[in-house]
Amino acid sequence: MTQSTELPPALPEGGLRVVALGGIGEVGRNMTVFEHAGRLLVVDCGVLFPEDDQPGVDLILPDFRAIEDRLDDIDAIVLTHGHEDHIGAVPFLLKLRPDVPVVGSRFTLALLAAKCKEHRQTPHLVEVKEGQRSAFGPFELEFFAVNHSIPDALAVAIRTSAGLVLHTGDIKLDQLPLDGRLTDLAGFSRLGDEGVDLFLVDSTNAEVPGFVVPEREIGPVLENVIRKADQRVIVACFASHVHRVQQVLDVAVQYKRKVAFVGRSMVRNMGIASDLGFLNVPDGLFVDLDEAMRMEEDEVLFVSTGSQGEPLSALSRMARGEHRQISIREGDTVILASSLIPGNENAVFNVVNGLAKLGATVVHQGNAKVHVSGHSPAGELLFLYNAVRPSNVMPVHGEWRHLRANAALAVATGVAEDHVVIAEDGVVVDLVDGKATVSGRVVVGHVYVDGLSVGDVGESTLSDRLVLGEGGFISISVAIDTTTGRPVSAPTISGRGFSDDPKALDQVVPLVEMELARTEAEGITDTHRVAQAVRRVVGRWVAETYRRRPMIVPTVIPV
Incomplete structure (x- = not known):
């Protein structure tokens, strides 16, 4: 699709404008702004993590310039789930307008509250749950349960006089979820009966054929590895992957190992999950790190951050022999129970090699089924399209190859090719009279956070x-x-x-x-x-x- 380079004209009366300030054409810093009747609704506000060609950068934010003179027009920030690429930039937006309502599920808001506390902020939080309807300005919202690699994720339907929009957030169709919370396909189908005018769909795995493997199939693999270990076991995964950690805890109980969390974000997030009832922790299972270090090696299991090779993470410091308390020994078992995010390959394999050099047995996605994706592959996306039957489609959350693959799936299910809009960051899409078209472009760049400074590194x-x-x-x-x-x-x-x-x-x-x-x-x-x-x-x-x-x-x- 040819991308417009001109500023958009005024939005026609009764129309709905959609522009991504991050998250399309890239995987990360997701932020989509909807405009209707002179008011704005923001869906997600996340960060992107730097790559090797961005030295010294800590985080990359969405570019707020397109809305910085309209902050008072924002009726709400809606968060689909609690991953950093969807909530990480919220404190930076709240610095510009602290009183904007932030809408999300219980677990999502708890993670955000902890993050805002680090920024010395007290945000105005509005808790919602699946099945609920809420109105913010001219936007009537309805929330739906979706499956993802974090609890309490939501999709959001946005009703205005311009039409009905459905935004999936990050989604998969695990038919055997550990928490029993299925993606609400019936609700999506009901919306399809009503008539979805614009469908914004997660594109991350659109190139991958088939269907997602259920998360519960990871448990037996973890059990098999941990059963064979006769020394310490260290499991590294994302600090928000509660269901993965739950399976690790279940195996630890089975083999009478105590569990210690390693890494600040892991300790914080699992504490929140436990307090809110999303993580089932038997009494006496947890020990602190100091106590764990005094225990016999076959009686303890560590759950750590650092599965992506982050230089300052606990696992990276272990691999370099620099961790203050944990020294890897010959015969230890390390499990990297996570995906390999594109761009992190070198960092991850440096950690793997460092651990192997120290004598550890390293189990990872390349040699065992210790991870399943949190995003729908092509087979599941076809199910979504057939359930929703949208008039217009806008693929989101992905690089160009993912967006193109997702667009092709939409066309294959009967969506007219000229009703599929691929619009990268900054491209403005207007929904007018039931048709979504590109109307222009706003300036969107990368906003770099380096230490305490924001935006002064270009x-x-x-x-x-x-x-x-x-x-x-x-x-x-x-x-x-x-x-x-x-x-x-x-x-x-x-x-x-x-x-x-x-x-x-x-x-x-x-x-x-x-x-x-x-x-x-x-x-x-x-x-x-x-x-x-x-x-x-x-x-x-x-x-x-x-x-x-x-x-x-x-x-x-x-x-």
Whole structure:
């Protein structure tokens, strides 16, 4: 589909406008804004985690610029579930308007409240549950139970005078869920009878054929691995995957092992899940980490963060031999009970290799069935389309290949090709008179969080960091007479991250001196022009001599 590059016109009266400020064309930082009758509704507000070409970045936020002058028009933020890529940016939006209602299920709001507490915020939380209807401004919302890899996930139907919209959130159709909470296909079918004008559908696994494996099938695999272990067992998984942790706890009880949680987010999230009744914990099962370290090796099991190779996570520190309390020993068993998120491959395999080097037996998705996805593959998406029978479809939550695959499934079930809208971040889609069409585009970029700063690191800064990381840094300092341009001292050249050889840059010094003589002869006294001349000479010499491109920073001091 051709993506418009023009700003959208005013929304026609009675129409509904949809624009994603994150989450389409990428996997993460999901945020979709709906506009109707001059009011706004936000569905999800998550973060994206950085990749290798974004050094120093902690988080990537949705770009709020499109709505920052309309914050008072927001009637609510609706959260489909509690994963970071759906709730992680809410505190940053609340800093702009603290009183906006945040709507979600009990578990989702509990996770958000803990996150907001770290930001010293007290958000206005509105708890809802499946089957409930609530109105916020001109948006009438109805909530439906959906299956995902976290408890209490919801889909949301949005009714306005422009039509009926259904947003699945993240979804799968596990027919044997551990908590007995099925995706409400009957409810979706009822909406289909009513007439769904626009269907926003999770695209993550649209390329994957077939149907999802039930989560409960992971339990026997975990049981088999843990039964054979005669030393310590460490299970790493997502800190929000309550059902996966529940199966680990059940096996621990079966083999009389005590359980210790490792990692701040794991301790926090499982504490919340236990308090709210989503995690069943027998009395006396948990021990703290200090007590676990004093126990016999075959009497303890650790549940840890770090399944994605995050450098500061507990498991990564164990693999490097840097964890304060847990040292991996020959014969320990480590289970990575999670998926391999694209972009994290190198980090994860570095952890696996580090653990193996220390003598651990490492079980992961590549050699055992220790993970199932939380997203519907193609077979299940076909079920959804046939149940909902939408007039228009907008694939969400995925990269371009996922969006295209999802669009093809919609067409295969009878949705007209010109009624399937693939709209990446920033592309504006208007639903008017029952037809969804692209009407323009708003500016959407990446907003980087680096430490305590938000937004002051941009693409040019990241480019500089990449150059520094790949080629190192060469500094040239020289003082010149401001009247004649003559150097008053010999140039000083030094490098960092360029070479271990202290003489590596010696040969360029005469070239710099010759260039300074040339600029003096030509009567150049402007320090910027002299600096540029020095940079060119050093850059040319480094490229010809070493075939490298370090950052070159000349400093010309006027005297």
